[in-house]
Amino acid sequence: xxxxxxxxxxxxxxxxxxxxxxxxxxxxxxxxxxxxxxxxxxxxxxxxxxxxxxxxxxxxxxxxxxxxxxxxxxxxxxxxxxxxxxxxxxxxxxxxxxxxxxxxxxxxxxxxxxxxxxxxxxxxxxxxxxxxxxxxxxxxxxxxxxxxxxxxxxxxxxxxxxxxxxxxxxxxxxxxxxxxxxxxxxxxxxxxxxxxxxxxxxxxxxxxxxxx
Amino acid sequence: xxxxxxxxxxxxxxxxxxxxxxxxxxxxxxxxxxxxxxxxxxxxxxxxxxxxxxxxxxxxxxxxxxxxxxxxxxxxxxxxxxxxxxxxxxxxxxxxxxxxxxxxxxxxxxxxxxxxxxxxxxxxxxxxxxxxxxxxxxxxxxxxxxxxxxxxxxxxxxxxxxxxxxxxxxxxxxxxxxxxxxxxxxxxxxxxxxxxxxxxxxxxxxxxxxxxxxxxxxxxxxxxxxxxxxxxxxxxxxxxxxxxxxxxxxxxxxxxxxxxxxxxxxxxxxxxxxxxxxxxxxxxxxxxxxxxxxxxxxxxxxxxxxxxxxxxxxxxxxxx
Numbered sequence: 001x002x003x004x005x006x007x008x009x010x011x012x013x014x015x016x017x018x019x020x021x022x023x024x025x026x027x028x029x030x031x032x033x034x035x036x037x038x039x040x041x042x043x044x045x046x047x048x049x050x051x052x053x054x055x056x057x058x059x060x061x062x063x064x065x066x067x068x069x070x071x072x073x074x075x076x077x078x079x080x081x082x083x084x085x086x087x088x089x090x091x092x093x094x095x096x097x098x099x100x101x102x103x104x105x106x107x108x109x110x111x112x113x114x115x116x117x118x119x120x121x122x123x124x125x126x127x128x129x130x131x132x133x134x135x136x137x138x139x140x141x142x143x144x145x146x147x148x149x150x151x152x153x154x155x156x157x158x159x160x161x162x163x164x165x166x167x168x169x170x171x172x173x174x175x176x177x178x179x180x181x182x183x184x185x186x187x188x189x190x191x192x193x194x195x196x197x198x199x200x201x202x203x204x205x206x207x208x209x210x211x212x
Numbered sequence: 213x214x215x216x217x218x219x220x221x222x223x224x225x226x227x228x229x230x231x232x233x234x235x236x237x238x239x240x241x242x243x244x245x246x247x248x249x250x251x252x253x254x255x256x257x258x259x260x261x262x263x264x265x266x267x268x269x270x271x272x273x274x275x276x277x278x279x280x281x282x283x284x285x286x287x288x289x290x291x292x293x294x295x296x297x298x299x300x301x302x303x304x305x306x307x308x309x310x311x312x313x314x315x316x317x318x319x320x321x322x323x324x325x326x327x328x329x330x331x332x333x334x335x336x337x338x339x340x341x342x343x344x345x346x347x348x349x350x351x352x353x354x355x356x357x358x359x360x361x362x363x364x365x366x367x368x369x370x371x372x373x374x375x376x377x378x379x380x381x382x383x384x385x386x387x388x389x390x391x392x393x394x395x396x397x398x399x400x401x402x403x404x405x406x407x408x409x410x411x412x413x414x415x416x417x418x419x420x421x422x423x424x425x426x427x428x429x430x431x432x433x434x435x436x437x438x439x440x441x442x443x444x445x446x447x448x449x450x451x452x453x454x455x456x457x458x459x460x461x462x463x464x465x466x467x468x469x470x471x472x473x474x475x476x477x478x479x480x481x482x483x484x485x486x487x488x489x490x491x492x493x494x495x496x497x498x499x500x501x502x503x504x505x506x507x508x509x510x511x512x513x514x515x516x517x518x519x520x521x522x523x524x525x526x527x528x529x530x531x532x
Contacts, residue, residue, distance in 0.1 A: 063489035083392040189392070190359050190464065191486045193421075 002192050004046045004199075007065035009053035013180055016090045017069040023210075024202040057082065057183070066188035067196065072178045073157055076121045083189055086182035086200050089207055095121065095175040098164050099146050099153035105172055106131050115145030116155040125155075125175055143167040213523065220528060228325075228522045232309055235327055235350055235516060242346050244307040244329050249289040255279035261288070261504055271313045271321050282313035286326050287513065288501070294332065295505040303333035309518075328495070328515035332502075335510035337449050340479050340497070343512050344450060347493050348459050350516060351483045354525055358462055360493070362481045363469025364447055367420075369477065370439030371413060375406060385414070390470040394418055409435040421466035424451040431467070443467070446479060475501040481514070488524040492517050 008014045014032075021027030029041040030048055040047040051059055053070065057080045060068040068082075071091050075084065095118070097105060105112060106129065115136040116122045126133045136151050143163055145151040157178060158164065158171060182203065184196055215221035236246070255272055258281055271282040283289050286308050298304065307329045314322045329346065331339045344362070351358040368389070372382055381404065388397040394415075401411055413434045420427055424447060431444055447465055454463050471480050476496040483493030495514020502509040 084396070085392050085394060087395040184392075185489070187484050187486065187489055190361060190484050193464075 002045070002195060004067065004192060004195060005065045006046060006048050007056045007059040007068035008048055008050055009056050009070060010050045011053065013053060013069065013071060013091050014050060016180065017088075020069075020088060020090070020203060020206070023206045024199075026199070054078075060183050060185050063185050063187060066185050066192060067199070068183045069180055070183055072176065072181055073118065073121070075181060075183070076124075076176065077118050079120065080183075081186065083184040083186060084181045085184055085189075085196075086204060088180040088182060088203065091178070091180040093157050093159040093178045094171075095155065095178055096158045096171045097153050097155055097173045097175060098143075098158065098169045098171050100168065101170055103146070103153055103172060105153060112153065113151040114153055114155055115142050115151035117142060118155060121175075122155045143169055213519075223528075224522065224526055227526045228518065231354075231522055231525070232325075232327060232518055234353065235518075236307070236309060238346065238349055238353070239307040239329055242305075242342065244305045244331075247290060247306045247308055249283060249286050249308055249310055250293065251283055252280045253283055253289065253292075255281050257292075258284070258288075261292075268317075269315055271315045283310075284312055284314065286310055286312060286328065287330065287498075287515070290330060291502055291511070292505050295502050295507065295509055298332065298507075298509060301333065303331075305329070305331050325518040326515050327518050328513055330511060330513035332509055332511050334512075335499075337446060339510065339512050340446070340450060341453050343495065343514060344479075344481065345453070345457065347481065347483055347495065347514050348454070348457065348462070351462070351485075351493060352459070354521070355485055355487075356462075358483060358485050359464050360462055360481055360483045361464045361466050361469065362447065362450060362479065363466045364443035364479055365469075365471070365476050365496070366443035366446075366478055367440050367467045368417075368470070370437055370443060371410060371435075373439070374437060375410060377404065377406075386470050389414075389417060389468055392418060392468070417468045420468060421464065423460075424448060424465055427465050427467060450479070471496065479512070485524055488520055490517065490520055492521050492524070 008017045018027050018030050018032055026041070026044060026046065027048065030039045037050045038047060049059070049065060054074050056068040056070040057074055057078045059065040060082050061080050069088065073095060112131055112133045113136060114122055114133050115138050117138060117140070119135045119137050122133070122135060136145065138145065142154045142156050145154055146169065147167060153172065155175070161171065164170060182200060189196060213224055215224065256279070258270070259267065270284045272279055290306065290308065294304070307327070309327045311323045312326055314324060316322060329343065331343055348360060351360060384400065385397070388400060398415055401414055420430055427447070428444060451460070451463070451465070454460050469480055475498045477500050478497030480496035481494070482491040484491055493514050493516055495512070497512040499508055499510050502511050
């Protein structure tokens with residue numbers, strides 16, 4: 001049997017991922033309280049590596065990891081050439097456009113200023129809708145931008161909407177539904193097809209069970 | 213690849229020279245003749261044919277009152293020069309070993325080595341046989357551990373032709389199949405409301421892979437038209453000659469295969485080594501492309517990513 005390497009995100013998404021693996025009898029070798037970054041499961045020939053969420057795609061795309069679990073937001077932003085074989089259903093939130101109440105988005109002859117941590121996704125979305133925009137790339141506290149006049153609207157991940165509400169903003173338009181995805185390296189998919197398919201099917205069945 | 217020590221650079225270059233010569237020998241052995249593609253192309257005519265190519269990705273320069281590009285692709289370059297002059301029913305087997313030029317952001321020009329063969333004028337499955345056998349030979353020369361994945365775009369195209377969907381909807385379906393994104397595909401199909409017997413195929417498209425028996429057994433349960441039937445029959449023929457060559461363990465058939473380039477119609481294939489992170493060989497039948505240049509001529513071929521092959525088999529410090 002081939003050795004499989006699975007890249008997981010450190011933090012909340014990683015903890016959810018561990019739970020998903022434990023439900024199908026894998027991942028027991030992982031100790032979430034430890035500071036170790038690699039855990040190997042000799043019995044099932046799997047090793048798990050823990051990386052920064054946005055780096056999961058890089059590890060899988062370059063073939064260092066065969067599989068990975070990552071949020072759709074990161075996939076959209078990186079436009080990576082990997083297979084997305086399963087929607088794991090956790091880590092749910094939305095990509096949304098938000099602003100001050102009654103803020104218009106689509107204007108014929110005016111450029112819309114958009115503040116965001118996700119320039120690629122934003123660019124693509126507005127291009128498809130033929131709205132000219134100017135992107136203001138921020139690294140955090142995006143909600144501040146419309147309040148201080150830095151931008152007209154923001155594009156950000158919205159989970160509960162509480163941060164928006166606390167800052168007097170509201171969702172103007174939902175763009176995409178986000179959740180955790182099981183991604184696979186293209187070459188690994190070919191050479192380790194049976195093993196990968198086996199894990200994906202088990203995960204899918206356990207998801208359906210928890211849906212009932 | 214960049215090297216600090218000159219010895220490493222020379223060894224690497226030696227390895228590349230050796231591999232490229234060995235592969236040329238394999239091509240010549242099968243009666244493919246070398247051809248030198250032109251270095252420059254007219255910008256206007258290039259862009260008019262390659263609508264999907266991004267304007268900023270080609271290397272352009274001004275010569276007199278004309279804009280020229282450094283060849284961004286070889287198959288297109290050869291086809292454009294040969295097809296208009298090719299006599300009816302003539303058969304031509306050619307190969308190339310040349311550099312293409314790509315432009316990245318900030319005027320960063322990259323040279324990419326490409327080798328490959330084109331078999332023009334042969335419409336029968338014999339062309340597939342020769343070209344696939346040659347691809348297998350190249351792959352097998354460097355390791356027994358490889359996979360040639362073979363699909364047939366006629367299967368999905370045959371299905372798409374039955375569906376009343378727009379160009380955009382078809383592209384979206386293709387993109388989701390390319391990403392092997394089953395759940396997104398299922399959700400998208402819900403919005404299209406296709407007839408059940410056709411929906412069923414798309415939902416199960418990722419299961420239509422593996423050995424030829426697995427594929428035929430499954431596919432016979434589903435809707436099938438003439439073109440789709442033909443697609444499967446062609447795969448059966450390929451399976452038979454691969455079996456005779458004793459290379460069946462290296463073949464993986466996959467009817468969900470989608471290529472990055474649109475011009476393939478018919479058999480498509482990609483060759484992989486487990487130690488490399490991208491395909492070393494990719495090719496297929498592309499009769500439709502020749503039509504753009506005046507007349508439709510049967511054409512099939514493949515290219516070898518020489519740089520990736522060298523990276524995969526170059527060992528630092530090896531004295532070859």
